[in-house]
Amino acid sequence: MSRILLGAWVAGFALLLSGVEVLAAQGQTVTRVGNLTGNAAAGKQDYRRYCVGCHGPAGDGTGENAPWIDPKPRDFTAAVFKCRSTPTGSLPTDDDLYQSVSRGFVTTNMPPWLALTRQTRVDLVAYIKTFSPKWQTERPGTPIAIPAETPATPESILHGRQLFQKMECWKCHGAAGHGDGPSASTLTDSKDNPIRPYNFASGSRFKCGETNQDLYRIFMTGLDGTPMPSFSDQIRPGDAWDLVHFLRTMQPLPTHELAVWNAWLPAHAGQLKPLGPVEGQ
Amino acid sequence: MSRKLVSSLALLAAGTSATIALGHPAKNAGAISGHVTFTGTPPKMRPIDMAKEPSCAKQHATPIMTESVVAGPDNALANVVVYISAGDKSAGPATEAVRYDQKGCEYVPHVAVLQVGQPLEIYNNDQTSHNIHPLAKVNPEWNKSQPPGAPPIKASYTKPEFIAVKCNVHPWMHGNFAVLTTPHHALTGQDGTFSLDGLPPGKYTVTAWHERFGTQTQDVTVGGAKPATADFVMKATPY
Numbered sequence: 396m397s398r399i400l401l402g403a404w405v406a407g408f409a410l411l412l413s414g415v416e417v418l419a420a421q422g423q424t425v426t427r428v429g430n431l432t433g434n435a436a437a438g439k440q441d442y443r444r445y446c447v448g449c450h451g452p453a454g455d456g457t458g459e460n461a462p463w464i465d466p467k468p469r470d471f472t473a474a475v476f477k478c479r480s481t482p483t484g485s486l487p488t489d490d491d492l493y494q495s496v497s498r499g500f501v502t503t504n505m506p507p508w509l510a511l512t513r514q515t516r517v518d519l520v521a522y523i524k525t526f527s528p529k530w531q532t533e534r535p536g537t538p539i540a541i542p543a544e545t546p547a548t549p550e551s552i553l554h555g556r557q558l559f560q561k562m563e564c565w566k567c568h569g570a571a572g573h574g575d576g577p578s579a580s581t582l583t584d585s586k587d588n589p590i591r592p593y594n595f596a597s598g599s600r601f602k603c604g605e606t607n608q609d610l611y612r613i614f615m616t617g618l619d620g621t622p623m624p625s626f627s628d629q630i631r632p633g634d635a636w637d638l639v640h641f642l643r644t645m646q647p648l649p650t651h652e653l654a655v656w657n658a659w660l661p662a663h664a665g666q667l668k669p670l671g672p673v674e675g676q
Numbered sequence: 677m678s679r680k681l682v683s684s685l686a687l688l689a690a691g692t693s694a695t696i697a698l699g700h701p702a703k704n705a706g707a708i709s710g711h712v713t714f715t716g717t718p719p720k721m722r723p724i725d726m727a728k729e730p731s732c733a734k735q736h737a738t739p740i741m742t743e744s745v746v747a748g749p750d751n752a753l754a755n756v757v758v759y760i761s762a763g764d765k766s767a768g769p770a771t772e773a774v775r776y777d778q779k780g781c782e783y784v785p786h787v788a789v790l791q792v793g794q795p796l797e798i799y800n801n802d803q804t805s806h807n808i809h810p811l812a813k814v815n816p817e818w819n820k821s822q823p824p825g826a827p828p829i830k831a832s833y834t835k836p837e838f839i840a841v842k843c844n845v846h847p848w849m850h851g852n853f854a855v856l857t858t859p860h861h862a863l864t865g866q867d868g869t870f871s872l873d874g875l876p877p878g879k880y881t882v883t884a885w886h887e888r889f890g891t892q893t894q895d896v897t898v899g900g901a902k903p904a905t906a907d908f909v910m911k912a913t914p915y
Contacts, residue, residue: 562821563845582847617821
């Protein structure tokens with residue numbers, strides 16, 4: 396009798412545990428941005444209204460507009476995202492996705508969705524996470540640490556310029572940053588669609604943001620699904636700011652970095668080695 | 677303690693006697709060996725123009741050829757991954773790292789075969805930056821830069837998958853990672869032969885995978901009177 400009772404207790408306890416497990420599993424897919432919680436069911440309604448035309452009913456990027464769009468709409472079933480604060484190969488945070496929806500992708504067909512309420516955008520993020528099972532089995536990566544920005548001195552810019560040469564950024568982005576390096580013409584994304592490297596001379600915002608922190612994040616985490624690799628194993632955090640400062644001088648924008656560089660350059664131009672292929676290699 | 681010792685001694689003795697019992701014909705007992713060939717017309721491999729990467733071009737006296745189909749004499753097929761896909765009871769991944777080299781803007785070997793959880797180390801032996809971009813779909817897709825002289829990139833995968841690997845900077849570079857659950861695997865060379873060793877008697881499914889010609893499977897029994905063999909004939913298509 397008491398053995399039966401004990402059995403019932405054990406069974407009950409196991410049931411309780413499995414219930415906790417279910418809750419924990421659901422907890423992984425809860426979408427939270429700031430103080431808002433996403434509602435995937437509500438997001439589905441909004442998706443059907445605003446997103447389905449390009450991203451398609453199955454979220455695979457094959458909506459009715461997709462054949463006429465370049466770059467192609469994101470395929471959410473692959474769960475691979477360009478703009479992340481997390482290391483290459485990991486899922487982005489909810490906030491990364493929320494920022495992407497809000498910001499849109501400049502120079503593409505994806506507009507900013509700032510006109511939607513914050514709650515609607517969080518609901519959309521919750522819904523697009525239902526298109527891939529990876530959101531059930533994996534957790535988003537831990538955002539990379541970004542130290543405080545160092546001063547944009549001529550030395551910093553000069554060191555960034557050396558990194559640009561050493562890391563061979565010019566192979567794709569070109570010696571002057573025009574997006575015309577020797578490998579540029581053959582680049583394809585992970586779906587074999589042709590893709591262009593960023594042209595710094597265009598002066599346009601970056602797809603993944605416009606601040607120096609965004610620029611830091613772009614080359615350190617890489618843009619997954621594109622040829623742009625992660626450099627976080629190769630460039631030390633302090634040095635990464637130097638590269639940020641140099642990259643800013645390649646843009647025809649009234650930045651602090653360009654002003655510092657232009658003040659320094661006339662007296663020192665003769666000391667600079669040209670960027671790009673090295674003779675004899 | 678002593679009981680443990682006795683039982684392990686007994687096991688050892690049993691193992692030894694089994695080996696002796698299998699005795700004479702048994703050079704390949706406990707193994708599945710075979711040969712992979714193809715029929716039909718394979719695509720023509722083309723010389724690779726590395727003019728855009730002089731530091732690599734000068735490492736090759738004559739241009740190297742593309743490697744998506746490497747054939748040997750008598751239609752032997754190289755770079756085929758042959759492995760036990762069912763019936764394997766051995767557990768746990770190998771712990772020694774699998775080495776994958778980038779040398780002369782080429783992946784060596786063309787196919788890295790590794791187990792789920794087994795460490796993979798990727799080396800850049802060149803005087804140029806590579807980016808290693810394994811196009812995983814089931815596993816995470818990552819993409820990392822590796823300048824000359826950088827330490828090896830360490831990775832491992834948690835799910836079995838055949839993953840195409842490319843370098844976006846050098847678009848001719850193509851390779852593969854074959855991530856398997858079994859430790860019993862082989863990669864065919866130019867002669868197309870393979871041998872899967874160390875298999876206890878039993879029924880197995882053997883799978884052969886080639887990046888262009890797909891997969892084939894065969895059921896094979898190890899432990900019969902004859903040595904276990906499995907020959908595969910892949911159907912080549914020119915495109």
